């Protein structure tokens with residue numbers, strides 16, 4: 564993993580069992596996370612889950628899902644762009660979404676839509692996966708907050724977090740040389756990505772070089788800083804500009820856990836000082852999504868939407 568100039572994506576090893584909050588290893592990992600986000604807006608976490616067996620189960624249910632008839636998959640409707648079913652079109656993969664995916668009932672609802680006669684295995688695997696990924700997300704956020712010395716803001720932040728699970732398939736049709744996802748910045752606080760072995764995700768470094776991410780283990784996740792993290796951190800952390808290019812003949816499957824916040828989002832006062840004057844006014848995350856959806860600039864994927872939406 565890396566680039567021609569030798570720049571390497573940071574890797575942080577986290578394991579619930581091994582890392583005692585407050586221990587020196589924990590504090591060092593908190594620092595690593597903050598540094599990785601501030602320098603790269605992106606890092607790999609090697610976690611202690613999923614197991615090899617569960618990795619295979621996750622991929623098996625994803626394959627089963629995407630094999631369903633188009634008509635069935637289209638039942639996953641949602642008024643918000645990118646929250647429901649999207650067929651594969653140039654520059655975008657085929658994708659489906661489960662909103663509030665940490666809630667078992669939402670996983671059940673999605674499963675019943677796809678399989679009216681039920682599919683207990685699918686529901687169980689997806690719900691267990693979301694549990695793993697959302698716990699990891701919470702750990703990362705907690706460690707980031709601790710590293711900034713703002714522990715007291717952690718609980719309210721997590722209590723107002725919503726999770727959208729996106730299930731993605733990048734499959735090449737005959738005659739196509741590659742499939743992918745156009746370069747963009749996520750409109751999330753953080754995004755956690757988990758995938759099969761087929762590479763394709765690339766991130767752009769501050770120097771403007773694209774580097775390829777390839778998970779180093781079956782329990783690896785990519786952590787991506789979104790636009791909302793950038794505004795919240797008062798520009799200490801920039802949102803990651805990333806894209807996907809899959810040129811393999813094999814299908815690439817990915818699961819993205821996207822985090823959104825309820826209520827007003829603003830930079831904690833501890834992150835605003837003379838050296839870091841306030842960059843963004845307090846804003847509403849849901850309204851940001853509406854703003855982005857209605858923003859008609861054809862290059863909107865490439866620009867800092869936060870400056871237009873709530874820049875000081």
Ligand SMILES: O=C(O)CCC(=O)C(=O)O
Pocket residue numbers: 729731744749756758764805806807817819
């Ligand atoms: O497939 C991936 O690894 C990334 C997908 C992505 O960037 C997104 O859904 O926002």
Ligand SMILES: [Fe+2]
Pocket residue numbers: 747748749754805
């Ligand atoms: Fe993305």
